Amino acid sequence: MARTLGSHAKHTKPKISAIALNLFSELGFAAVSMRQIAAKAGLQAGALYNYFPDKQSILSELLMNHMENLLETWSAQVLPDEPNELLKFFVDFHIDYHLNRPDEVFIAYMELRNLSEDNFRKIEKLRGKYELILSKILTDGVKEDLFFCKDIKITSLAIIGMLKELNTWYKKDGRVSVLEVKNIYKEIVLKAVS
Amino acid sequence: MARTLGSHAKHTKPKISAIALNLFSELGFAAVSMRQIAAKAGLQAGALYNYFPDKQSILSELLMNHMENLLETWSAQVLPDEPNELLKFFVDFHIDYHLNRPDEVFIAYMELRNLSEDNFRKIEKLRGKYELILSKILTDGVKEDLFFCKDIKITSLAIIGMLKELNTWYKKDGRVSVLEVKNIYKEIVLKAVS
DNA sequence: GTTTTTTTTGAACGATCGTTCAGTTATTAA
DNA sequence: TTAATAACTGAACGATCGTTCAAAAAAAAC
Numbered sequence: 001m002a003r004t005l006g007s008h009a010k011h012t013k014p015k016i017s018a019i020a021l022n023l024f025s026e027l028g029f030a031a032v033s034m035r036q037i038a039a040k041a042g043l044q045a046g047a048l049y050n051y052f053p054d055k056q057s058i059l060s061e062l063l064m065n066h067m068e069n070l071l072e073t074w075s076a077q078v079l080p081d082e083p084n085e086l087l088k089f090f091v092d093f094h095i096d097y098h099l100n101r102p103d104e105v106f107i108a109y110m111e112l113r114n115l116s117e118d119n120f121r122k123i124e125k126l127r128g129k130y131e132l133i134l135s136k137i138l139t140d141g142v143k144e145d146l147f148f149c150k151d152i153k154i155t156s157l158a159i160i161g162m163l164k165e166l167n168t169w170y171k172k173d174g175r176v177s178v179l180e181v182k183n184i185y186k187e188i189v190l191k192a193v194s
Numbered sequence: 195m196a197r198t199l200g201s202h203a204k205h206t207k208p209k210i211s212a213i214a215l216n217l218f219s220e221l222g223f224a225a226v227s228m229r230q231i232a233a234k235a236g237l238q239a240g241a242l243y244n245y246f247p248d249k250q251s252i253l254s255e256l257l258m259n260h261m262e263n264l265l266e267t268w269s270a271q272v273l274p275d276e277p278n279e280l281l282k283f284f285v286d287f288h289i290d291y292h293l294n295r296p297d298e299v300f301i302a303y304m305e306l307r308n309l310s311e312d313n314f315r316k317i318e319k320l321r322g323k324y325e326l327i328l329s330k331i332l333t334d335g336v337k338e339d340l341f342f343c344k345d346i347k348i349t350s351l352a353i354i355g356m357l358k359e360l361n362t363w364y365k366k367d368g369r370v371s372v373l374e375v376k377n378i379y380k381e382i383v384l385k386a387v388s
Numbered sequence: 389g390t391t392t393t394t395t396t397t398g399a400a401c402g403a404t405c406g407t408t409c410a411g412t413t414a415t416t417a418a
Numbered sequence: 419t420t421a422a423t424a425a426c427t428g429a430a431c432g433a434t435c436g437t438t439c440a441a442a443a444a445a446a447a448c
Contacts, residue, residue, distance in 0.1 A: 030224035161359020162352045184344045192386040
């Protein structure tokens with residue numbers, strides 16, 4: 001035997017992923033060519049196929065990693081018990097996580113249709129899990145008579161939609177700081193379920 | 195002179211627009227070919243160039259019409275004076291208008307990057323006008339001490355984000371009726387600015 | 389240094405893309 | 419009916435696409 005897998009490969013694959021993420025986010029999956037990705041990685045297009053079976057797999061791996069990482073990061077958090085505090089914690093967490101990964105967030109809801117049906121279902125399942133986190137927080141709060149909402153599922157979606165909107169306009173060097181934005185959103189969310 | 199402009203054209207151009215709207219929404223602008231659009235319209239690809247100078251113009255015309263129509267339709271409404279009623283009216287209006295035009299709404303925020311810089315700026319300007327409608331409602335409500343929000347601009351964006359989310363999951367034959375959804379959203383929005 | 393295996397190249401494949409345009413057909417004014 | 423023009427065809431243009439693969443280069447194992 002000679003040359004264990006990953007003499008350059010260990011560096012090359014993450015490099016390809018990072019470059020693809022950037023390009024997909026900037027130009028859109030359909031508008032980015034394999035040659036474009038390869039060029040930025042200092043490779044020829046053919047070399048990409050040592051790391052990914054096809055173009056779509058680059059995208060689906062990015063999306064899977066993003067969603068799995070999101071859920072794992074949440075699981076690693078130490079959560080407050082009290083529903084009001086937990087809801088605020090969720091808002092803070094969501095904003096922090098998403099504002100720090102604008103490219104992943106962007107392609108995660110822009111490029112879903114470029115996935116195969118299988119991969120699409122997998123991603124949707126993970127997304128559903130994330131929405132369930134918020135639903136559960138609301139459910140517990142409603143049980144304890146701390147929150148009130150007509151429909152927990154719809155309220156969850158509405159809140160997540162509100163939070164997602166942030167990524168479409170927030171600029172780190174803008175008028176308001178992340179801290180301020182978080183406080184504004186926490187207040188809106190808390191009032192929305194009061 | 196013979197044959198005045200639009201013997202068939204009067205029917206053909208709207209037909210092309212409608213077909214393109216459908217395809218763009220379903221497959222994405224970049225993934226739809228001129229030949230595909232032409233085939234569905236019973237034409238050859240070349241014929242499309244009698245009606246649009248290039249592919250991007252089909253998209254930009256769709257988006258411009260959508261945004262202009264949105265603003266015009268709003269202008270034609272008879273508005274209630276009282277801020278609480280006006281805010282509810284806005285929510286109802288937004289949901290009605292957008293749920294009835296899912297394809298337009300979808301491409302309006304999915305395909306912006308496929309516009310030229312000029313066309314992009316025009317659309318963004320119209321979008322800003324729409325956001326200003328809501329901002330003004332909030333501003334008036336705050337002045338009269340009926341609403342409270344830390345930051346009107348951000349609150350407007352958050353509310354519109356929440357409303358936009360609706361289009362990504364709402365199905366007409368789903369669990370809840372449009373009327374119920376509207377009521378749920380109106381309650382959430384009103385509480386969010388209380 | 390030789391062998392073995394990984395990694396990459398570079399050319400080629402067939403397909404499809406947006407767009408152009410000379411020529412044909414369909415329609416209408418005169 | 420004839421002349422004028424609008425509408426459309428059908429072929430062609432050059433370019434680019436995702437993907438494949440034999441051959442070459444690079445790196446590790448012996």
